[in-house]
Amino acid sequence: VYDSYRLVVNEWVTKKNQRLNNIKYLKYPSLDIVKEINKYNRANTPLTNVLYSAENIDSALKEIKPPKDKIVTVGLWKTKTEKEIISYPISHSERAILINEGVQKATAAFEKYSEENSQLFVEWSRHYFKLLGREFTKPISHHYEYFISALFSERILEVRNDPNPSFNYDCIIYPSVGNDLETDNLAIHPDSVEKEFGLFQIIEFEIEETYYARKYVRNHPELITLAKIKNKHYAKKILSNGDIVW
Numbered sequence: 001v002y003d004s005y006r007l008v009v010n011e012w013v014t015k016k017n018q019r020l021n022n023i024k025y026l027k028y029p030s031l032d033i034v035k036e037i038n039k040y041n042r043a044n045t046p047l048t049n050v051l052y053s054a055e056n057i058d059s060a061l062k063e064i065k066p067p068k069d070k071i072v073t074v075g076l077w078k079t080k081t082e083k084e085i086i087s088y089p090i091s092h093s094e095r096a097i098l099i100n101e102g103v104q105k106a107t108a109a110f111e112k113y114s115e116e117n118s119q120l121f122v123e124w125s126r127h128y129f130k131l132l133g134r135e136f137t138k139p140i141s142h143h144y145e146y147f148i149s150a151l152f153s154e155r156i157l158e159v160r161n162d163p164n165p166s167f168n169y170d171c172i173i174y175p176s177v178g179n180d181l182e183t184d185n186l187a188i189h190p191d192s193v194e195k196e197f198g199l200f201q202i203i204e205f206e207i208e209e210t211y212y213a214r215k216y217v218r219n220h221p222e223l224i225t226l227a228k229i230k231n232k233h234y235a236k237k238i239l240s241n242g243d244i245v246w
Helices: 010-014 031-037 057-064 101-114 119-137 143-158 190-196
Strands: 004-009 051-054 071-079 087-089 171-175 184-188 197-210 227-234
Touching (some): 087 101, 101 119, 184 190
Antiparallel strands (some): 004 051, 004 071
16 A cells, blocks of 8 residues: 545534644544444444545545535555555456456456365355445445445454454455546554554645546546645644644
């Protein structure tokens, strides 16, 4: 994971359309807040929390769709050291496999693995991955439609001390439904956020006009093409207590 961007609309996390003063607003929400909101999301139930992030700012804008005149803050998250993290990639999505490189690679890896294993087990597993692929890539109109993907995500990320380290997942990688499945999102376990990731940069700007219906074009991850913005600022420093110096 080279660059992963967490975008928040300031007013939605502090009730005020003002500058954020601490990185706690750019991290995963506390369990108390999640329980209070009491809604299912793509990769968490009302009893679990994760850090959601996107691979670039435009994807995050497409996902969140901040309204005009709102102040937005983006945190750039990276692994603290150049080490691989253990991810659970979503595969076998009939919709995403046509356009998403990650889904294509994950599905191909499974099919290659299947050549050397019990065909009964392989066929059972294929149905399991197709179910996940469908649930992680379907558009939704009500948070209850996240029920299946949320429950599976809770199970996938709950194991933290398995004797086989390959099963201690740091995150789930899944296609961005908001960005028409073209890019990937991360749902990162809070423990992994604290141990493996660091906040390397913070960017603030105000939404002046929105172009969220415009076709996404892959470019530099910090290039903003899906909104007209103003008053862009970069944080100067993050203090040890999490306070942000602008």
